[in-house]
Amino acid sequence: MNIAILGATGLVGKAMIDSLIEENIKVDKLKLFASERSLGQAINFKGKEIPIEIIKEDSFKNMDVVLGAGSKELAKECASKILEAGAVFIDNSSYFRMQEDVPLIVPEINSEDIKKHRGIIANPNCSTIISLMAINAINKLSPIESIIASTYQAVSGAGKEGLNELEEEIKNLDYKPNVFPYPIAYNCIPSIDEASEDDYTKEELKLLYESRKIMHLPDLKVTCTCVRVPTLRSHCISLSIKCKDPLNVEEVKESISKQKGVILYDDLKVKKYPMPIITANQNKVFVGRIRKDNVFDGGIALFCSGDQIRKGAAYNAVSIIKYL
């Protein structure tokens, strides 16, 4: 299989290369693309130095799959070239996610939707993937009607630059932020992405609209509050879930324990619960603090954590290749 990666020098792009190796994807030819400032660099793949290229008219010729780890502008720009070359474009940006003829895929949840693709498959938002991985097993017990979510999102959600900014601020509290709107060291910023309808942010509405599409729940209600916190990797989400039918905690735990890609990590009394320091650099989503919700009759409250660079982006995209 011939594979190309757009944005190969970023955190997600590099994690895609790692995932190709770890998942034993048979790669005959790998092409790595990035912006001009990365020209001259090369990245090691299975002992071979692959030079960074910039995108040209015929860059995608003979490629089977193109993994997009760039901006939505880059995705928009490259899509027609990729389709013309006959490759499948699996894109991590938000650009194609809500387009009706583009499947939005978390393989453990809706792999059957992959079949409907017409050349482009979208990778969902990182917090959406992690949240839905955590609650998919609940949705199997009874359709989810409502989700109230508050996120704890790591700085690497904004790429290498986000990581660097936190590091610089920790060293020098007078450092002027330019990735985040305010200093993130020792702070929480309750706003990610732009303001959108009804004073929700775009990031918050992604959980609403993407969840409806992925889970085939067109009437799902979602209140989400997205907050950046000074963690390095792995987003966490505090969730309250109401399903059509009342659920009990034991059946929920059992169902979650059987969910592929998820680790039930739940025993408050022995201090066992998901945390970024435990879930970083792993492909699995950890779920814990599972208990009855006091507000929703028969509802469930829980806390989950997953590496948003891996399962929230790169690993999810690479997994889709296996289902193609």
Add this chain to the structure above:
Amino acid sequence: MNIAILGATGLVGKAMIDSLIEENIKVDKLKLFASERSLGQAINFKGKEIPIEIIKEDSFKNMDVVLGAGSKELAKECASKILEAGAVFIDNSSYFRMQEDVPLIVPEINSEDIKKHRGIIANPNCSTIISLMAINAINKLSPIESIIASTYQAVSGAGKEGLNELEEEIKNLDYKPNVFPYPIAYNCIPSIDEASEDDYTKEELKLLYESRKIMHLPDLKVTCTCVRVPTLRSHCISLSIKCKDPLNVEEVKESISKQKGVILYDDLKVKKYPMPIITANQNKVFVGRIRKDNVFDGGIALFCSGDQIRKGAAYNAVSIIKYL
């Protein structure tokens, strides 16, 4: 007025001394108590060095008010001595909060309850004070029926030792934590205080039981998830609120803007929202991200932040003196 402070060398104790000065409380005599290891120290109060004392049988003689900034064990131990001396005990620990004959007071919310005291007045939990300050104006519009809360709690909630632990961990990632159960640097810990009924933590249930008592809402439902994050001062809380009647965002903002002790700080488009770096070292609770809740019909979502050492503890306790 003769005032004594228990636990005077801690973060809350010291902030109580600052609050006495800032609030122009007329103090004739100030006595400062701490544990033996603080003996020999003195704290400056209005230009006078006040030596640290340890508690003896007659320590509270002639005191009018004793402010408790110590553990619940210390509160329990000292209460009878304080009552015998005829002083009023305003205690910040959790020990007396849920006792029926002890008023639990946030002066801006339920100052009329102070009258019922029989020598002891309890200061609520820090997250409870900050959350209720933020939503009291909503409760005035229509009685609150349900609250779903996720917290972002600063390390100073665990005192100086919590602050020191984060600082040490930032300097040396191999530092062994002993205040928090896991490293808090670059981490989120979704568990504060001990495990309790239904796998909620005690900290989470404080918001349930204390809110019912303070707001006189015996049937209030609360789902709370308490999470420690690597911030220094000021807790944040993400809240979804359902009232008896449907509310609209504009009337909620107007009501919050009139709430004493609260600052309406809300304009997402110009990046104006509450954050720890803005609210630290202030007595006011900041409220923003006010928007319609997508799950509760006619409900409200919001995000608030307040300094849990000040309004969440010391300043709230000192304010109670004014109402006595």
